Amino acid sequence: MITVSSIIQKKISRTFRIDPNLCPVFLSERPEFGDYSTNCAFVLAKERGTSPFLIAEDLRKEIESKKLLAPYCDRVEVKNGYLNFFLSDKFLVQCHADWSSCIAPLKSTEKSKRVVIDFSSPNIGKTLSVAHIRSTILGESLSRIYEHLGWRVIRDNHLGDWGMLAAKLIAAYKLYGRKPLLRVTIADMQKWYVRFTTSEKDHPELINRAKQETVALQGENSESMQIWKALRTASLREFHRLYKILEVRFDHEFGESHYRELSSQLVPQLVRKGIAKRSQGAIIVSLDEYGLPPILVQKSDDASLYATNDFATTVFRYKKWKPDLSLYVVANEQSLYFEQLFRAFEKYRLSPGTKLVHVKFGMIRGADGKKLSTRRGAFISLEELLQKATQRAQRIAKKKNPLLKQNELIRVAAAVGIGALKYQDLSQNRNTDIMFDWEKMLSLQGNSAPYIQYTYARLASILRKARLKPISSSKFVFGEEEGLLMRKCVQFGEVVEKSASEYAPNIIANYVYDLCSLINGFYERIPILKSEEPQRSVRLAVIKHASETIKASLYLLGISVMNKM
């Protein structure tokens, strides 16, 4: 994978002995500023006490006379104190000839870096809702992005399938369940669970029943254990159905239950090491030195907690995979909690080998601006959302292109509907809250997935009609318009790297949208099939690269393309 900006940065920092951090090289904002720019002259001006314009000019002369950036850039300009670099045509032709090195995913090997991505992570017994959509879609996209960069990605769906939740589900089933276990659905469980928790207030004995279930769950062959297994399986069945529609997959679904042994061993271990101590009957890890409130790892009735389990999970993952990076794709609301968890883990392992990151995101809020909750009656099931999205897409697809065959129509509707939903979320900076709005969620207009998919379909149609004949590199000359498009395509690699390092798929979304907007302008102005050789071949080649770039970008967002729509 070629990332020209880091090459330029390295050469400049080495040649002029500048700290690489002081000469950041970034993609230019406009064509007249070239392809890459650096503001290092400003930084150096401060250190040396001279004018940034003079420094920039000196650097430019030196770079040009030594041909420092050959073969990548053949032109350097100084403008407003910035150094602007222009990719050479020679380099663009080289990219064309070896296109796969620009766009193909890197292969992962034994030595590749490893990342564990913890995402989606729903609770069993409860229907997936819009609240799960962000983590699920973001996590899947991040997984694909890291895979593209050659990392070994371990996707783990950390199900909430244990503890009080599980106990209450079992107790509720025993009380209200009139169905054989095999026929129980998530909707049933949810109904029973809600009934159970709402009656708790007036009937405190229900809490005791649930506590008894937690004890009963310790017997591997108890009736409660059989019920639990069945409820868990039924939940997973439904989750998997929706994940399949969303094109989301996991390597593991260990869930909290997997760590029950480890959790129980952990607390005494923490106490022995002097990390945890008893306080007000409970066991806590104090985090005073970080200015954080303490984290509870055991309740005063000796039961374990969320944190205990997560701590054990972190230990388990560390031992099993020795990951370089571990991402927890979980909403903003849990910021404090994760900070506590990571600090506590830091105390446990004095030199952590894994970088732990809470990839947080804004909440989906209701029309009233408040958190969506079942209690407020603001429950919107994911299934309903997916259905509506697909239905609307189908209606519109039929209107727009009546020639589509039935099977094509169905494929288009799914790709467009689901794609729009994902794009709507992923194209936004992940920290911004989303106000839930049916219209917005399902919109197929403007800056949306179908705009990009449509651009792809247009190009596919041209390529179908064209029959490509490869022409030799020596005859290959980019005109201005073709060059502009090619330059944008060449940026793909660095865009992917940036989005990975910031855990921000929206960088890819913004990029592919820009690319398409460029393509559509090109499409309007420049004839392709009807142009003369050798231009025709050059244009076709660029169009092909562009369409592959769209496809690859959308793939990283978890969105599919089609040849007709």
Added chain:
RNA sequence: GCCCUCGUAGUUUAACGGAUAAAAUAGGGGACUUCUAAUCCCUAGAUCGAGGUUCGAUUCCUCGCGAGGGCACCA
């Protein structure tokens, strides 16, 4: 009370401390005998307030104002 996230055109959103703050949508005007008009072109419109740091601030700091979230036995 303390902590976290956020505040940008009418609306929904972009923007590594940098160049003329970018789009979509709604509004006004235009382009299909031409590779798919789910398209393109033109037009009007914005950084919550007050200070500070900086050559340069939507971005960093302080104080306000506003929205949302979190803060010991839920997950």
